[in-house]
Amino acid sequence: MSEPLSFDEAIERFDPVMGIEVHVELNTKTKMFCSCANRFGAPANSQVCPVCLGLPGAMPAVNHKAVESAIRLGLALNCAVAEHSTFARKNYFYPDLSKDYQISQYEDPIDFDGYLDVELADGTVWRVGIERAHMEEDAAKNTHIGGATGRIQGADYTLVDYNRGGTPLVEIVTKPIEGAGSKAPELARAYVAALRELVIALGISDARMEQGSIRADVNLSLRPRAATAAEQAAVPFGKRSETKNVNSLRSIEKTIRYEISRQAGLLATGELVVQETRHWHEDSESTSPGRSKEEADDYRYFPEPDLLPIEPSRAWVESLRRTLPEPPAVRRARLRSEWGFTELEMGDAVNAGAVDLIAATVAAGTSPAGARKWWLGELARTANERGVDLAALPVSAEDVAAVESMISSGRLTDKLARQVLEGVLAGEGSPAAVVSARGLEIVSDHAALLSAIDAALAAQPDIAAKIRGGKVQAIGAIVGAVMKATRGQADAARVRELILERLSS
Amino acid sequence: MTGLTRLSAAEMATLLRDGEVSSVELTQAHLNRIEAVDGAVHAFLQTLPKVALAEAKAADAARAAGEDLPELAGVPIAVKDVLATKGLKTTCGSKILANWIPAYDATVVRKLREARLPVLGKTNMDEFAMGSSTEHSAYGPTHNPWDLERIPGGSGGGSAAAVAAFEAPLALGSDTGGSIRQPAAVTGTVGAKPTYGQVSRYGLVAMASSLDQVGPVARNVLDTALLHALIGGHDPKDMTSLNEPVPPVADAARQGLAGDVKGMRVGIVQELGGRGYQPGVEDRFHEALEVLRHLGAEIETVSCPSFRFALPAYYLIMPSEASSNLARFDAMRYGIRVEPDAGPVTVESVMGATREAGFGPEVKRRVILGTYALSAGYYDAYYGNALKVRTLIQRDFENAWEDVDVLVSPTSPTTAFKLGEKLDDPLAMYLADVATIPSNLAGIPGLSVPCGLAPDGLPVGFQILAPARADAFLYRVGGALEAVLEDQWGGPLLDRAPALPVATEGADQ
Structure with a gap:
């Protein structure tokens, strides 16, 4: 076994080519092909019916809302929306597939041929090509009990929760991403982050990576570095690895980094990269092989005979286009300029999930700086301590605005204001109620x-x-x-x- | 009351409406008949006396309460064991589902319950509806009431034999390549495959989803039409179901029974006759054509050149879909579970051992065929080309409809063959469906009506095919034929069937 090359040396000698497949779980009320609730966290196997359990004779019926979400996402990704889109069966035996086939799309995906502009830390903008976005159903969730790896091999037994089975998914597949060089890891991360931001803005997914509602598979291959871009483009792609289910933005960046070093190590010593599926390990920050593609299943795709083609009318597509939100990058730039934030401040606000909260606080009459101070200071710390999203804290933009207004009118000091918010977070009522109950008003007599x-x-x-x-x-x-x-x-x-x-x- | 079981469903409905008989009496009479003859016929995998009598009682109560009931309310029925029945074992004739009790009703079964037709039991079938003789049932074959040494056709031999043996006036079947019509032909009964999408498939355990269709089985054309009308209609749970009302099939049957086929253009399919067709079958078929000609129908011959590829195309498309539809029988959620004799007990080994033990040879043959046909590198040559043939066959039909209203042929090339005769020769068995398969590939409706006995004393079926959604044509032509032929025979063809050995003295005998 060869040792991985250092990242810098790897990039010096090889040109990385990436492909990223992102699965987004849609937040529709019901599942993709039945009327079961589509909700995370319910007791195991409580949200199931003959259809999503794949009982003999049960038949799927397409969730119109899921199609709508898929079309809106496609439009936001600058894709063409198919006039004739079909479902297909992807056949393989695995206990998490109740029918032992997954209903997906193969030949005629709902969205195809688009792009997403992604901004890197240095301000450069990369246009990532979108090959296609297609609809499919999620598999059930397997929990392997016993064994060392948490994988099915070596497990004593496996528990299957079919609640997740049939959850609507959209899989977004990029075109090969070439030419990023040393920025490839950052670009991969930034692309998934931008996609996440987009689905949140569209309101079509909870977009919680830690709950698996966004999952990324990252493909990477290396080819020898050429002198010029034109020459580089002429070099054929190398053999690729596909690292499955990378579940945080940080891990995506690290996976690409690791795979570049690992593959470069192989190629530098004359070994071959095996085309295979790999798994990312958070603890060792490395990947290990899963099953090799040579012995992989032949999925025997064929058109799903239980479903009719989806043929969205152009009028419907155009009416959906009118529901698209301002693109997140554009909105961010606009707000940054309106608020007078630095790039760094804006970046912090985005990463903390505070942009909408700040905007609402500003709308309630607070200065942008004042809103930012609270949401990224005291409140961000509390959210972090409690392990919840900022937006999930029991404090509203209006509460923050009320507190700020009491500071500027001289009724509260910053220190007192912190105590007021502490009271609000503790569920003691509105800021005014906390001030009067705790007797926190400033001594201005x-x-x-x-x-x-x-x-x-x-x-x-x-x-x-x-x-x-x-x-x-x-x-x-x-x-x-x-x-x-x-x-x-x-x-x-x-x-x-x-x-x-x-x-x- | 004697002879109750020999009435038609429409006659039973009239007696029920007029208060001459109760549903409980009718149901009990059929349960007695089943008790008496099913030991010899084996049409049923399971009878449901308690359930049926309770449903009958409820039907009588509803009638007594003055509820507005559908025409067939209270008339008992048999259901092919390929349809899911809530709380009642559904095996599909397979060992792998020996213990499956569905948690839901198929849409057509729900319609029967809502219309208050007591369900007498679940009928025998070739395993997962794969076969033309019912010999591929894991629970033993059904015997043809005309000759217990012979096959009742398949896969719906149980439903056809139950109706032919007067064990039920009505039955439900399913037809993927002829599984309703070919059994009807060889048992002297009537069976229809509706236009694809006219009857919901929700709850029909799928063999080949793009070909399967639920349909009615009965002893005469009007009863068949009444059941067709009852089970048809849009179902939001089946996306392939047509969103339009069922055509007026019962009216069409009555129109035909009154002799009105004047001016209808009837096309003989040139390719569905000649070599391979038993002379006695062809003779009865041509005599029936003369009947239609005398009634004023215009008879001509039509060529459908692509039909000779129908059988091979069918045996690629059907197994391809079946291989996928039958994947779910993996021992993980329902059905039997078998652990391997040796080696580690893993998910794969349990799936393999269960499927090895649970599926019979014909199912395995088709799953392997289909898996092969869909495999990378073979898909275009097999499945892809079969789809092209399917399009050609659809085109042949389209061309034919420019000249004729219906197409006709013998339903099956031969009369009932002997049990065991073709069991070891799958290709010979497959030929039993050569005339029925093209309509499944095109999604068009078809009907088989009896047209007499061949010199071997066995029934011959006359097949009528119509354009998609024109199911009413089937019943008009079928009704006209039935009326004249029954006049010639001096009664229904089934009156000429030999008496069955009776195990015990039933109330109706």
Whole structure:
């Protein structure tokens, strides 16, 4: 066995070519071919019927909403939408397929020939070609019990949950992605991230990679590096590996990186890359072979005789085109400029899933900077601690806007505001309710503050003298004493002003 | 009351409506008849006396309560064991489903229940509807009531024999390449394959989805039409079902029975006759044509040159689809589970051992054929070319419809052959369906009506084919033929069938 080459050396000697297949689970109310609920997390085998259990005699019927989602996704990916699209059976024996065939699309996918523009960190934009996007049903979920690997080989037994069986999927297949060179890993990640952002904007999927509602299979091959781009394009593709079910953006990038190094190591020592399916291991950050494609199934695709072709009218397709959201990249650029964020700030907002929340908070009257401060600060930390999405926190954009408005009107300090949000997050009610229940309103009573200041100055006459003598930095001790006396419910900046006023009079 | 079981379904319906007989009486009479003769005939895999009598009682109660009931309400029926019946074992004639109790009703079964037809039992069939003799049933063959040494046809030999033996006035069948019509022909009964999509396939355990069609089995043309009308119609659970009303088949049957076929253009399919056709079969067929000519139909001969490729194309398309449809019998969710005799017990080895033990030789033959035909590198040569032939056959029909309203032929080239005679010669067996297969490939409707006895004393079937959706034509022509022939015979052909040995004294005998 050859050792992997370093990434830099691998890229110097070889040109990587990628192909990415992404499965997106649609969030339709019902499954692809039956009326069972399409919902994650229900008790095992509770969302099943004769159709998705593949009982003898049961027949599939196409979910119109799933077709609509697939067409909208195709349009957003700049694809052509087929006038005549057919389903096919992909035949193979496996317990997660209740019929021992999967209803998919083969010859006439619903969407074909499109592209997605993907922006990298350095601002360059790559156009990733889309070969096709087709509809299919998901398989059931196997859980292999016993054995060392969690795979079926060596397991004592396997539990099958058919709830997932029949979930509508769209599989998006890229054209070969060439010429990315050392940026290939980043581009792979950015492409899947952009696709994820797109399906979220379309509202057609929950797009939770950790729950498997978006899954990526990444294909990679290397070919010898040529001197010019034109010469490079003429070099035939090498043998590829296909790494299945890579389930996070980070892993996608790492998988490509690892496969480039691994394959380069083989090729550099004259070994051959085996065309095979591989699996990504998060712990060792490496891939290992699954079954080799040579012994892989012949899927014996043929047209699904139980379903009629899908022939979407042009009028319907055009009416769906009118429902498309502003493309996420365009919207991001527009908001960044409207909000005056830096690239980095905007990137953080996107990664935290905070863009919509910030937008809603701004719409409720908060400044963009104010909205960003809360959503990417305190609230992002809380979400992280609780292990939930930002949007899942029990706090609304309106709550954040209310808190910010109390700060700017001088009713709350930042510190008090944090306590208010803490109360809201703890389910104590609206910001106003928390303020009144916890008695958090700022001490802005002039007379009360002045008497506290006078008491503090009297208690520390030496410090008062220092300040009078020009050593203004000594003021901290007096401010601290006043804050302590008001149990922190005074505006420290205001206290400082008042002390200076008092001493100069 | 004697002779109840020898009435037609329409006559039973009239008696029920007039309060002359109850559904319980009718059902009990048929259960008695089954008890008496089914030991010899073996039309049923399972009888359901309790269920049927309860349904009959409910039908009588509904009638007594003045409910608006469909014409056939209360008339008992037999159901081919390829249709899912909720809570009632459904085996498809296969060992692999020896213990399967469906959790749901096929749409046609639901329609029977809603129309209050008591279900007497599930009828025997070739395993997964693969065969022309019912000998491929894992539960033993059905015997032809005309001669117990002979086959009742297949795959729906059980349904046809049940009706021919007066064990049921009506039955449901399924027809993929002739499984309703060929048994009708060799048992002297009537059977129709409706236009593809006119009857829901939901709950019909699929053999070849693009060819399968559920249809009615009865003893005369009108009864067949009444059942056809009852089970037809759009079903949202079957995307291939036609979204339009069933044509007026019962009216057409009555029109034909009244002798009205004047001016109808009838085409003899030149390719469905001659070599391979028993002379006695051809004689009865041509005599029947003369009957139609006398009634004023215009008879001409039509050529369908691609029909000679129909059988080979069928034996690629059907097994291809069947190999996929039968994949689900993998021991994982229902049916029997068999562990391998030796070696590790893995998913693959259990699937393999179960399918080895659970499927009979004809099923295995077709699964292997189909798997091969769909394999990479062979697909175009086999499945792809078969689809082209299918298109050519459809074109032959289209051309024919420019000149004629219906096409006719003998339903099957021979009368019933002996049990065991063709069991070891699959190709000879397949030829029994040579005249019925083209209509399945084209999706058009077909009907078989009795047209007399061959010199061997066995029934001959007359097949009528019509354009898609023109099912009414079948019944008009079939009705006209039946009326005249029964006049000539002095009664239904089945009156001339020999008496069956009776095991016990049934109430109806």
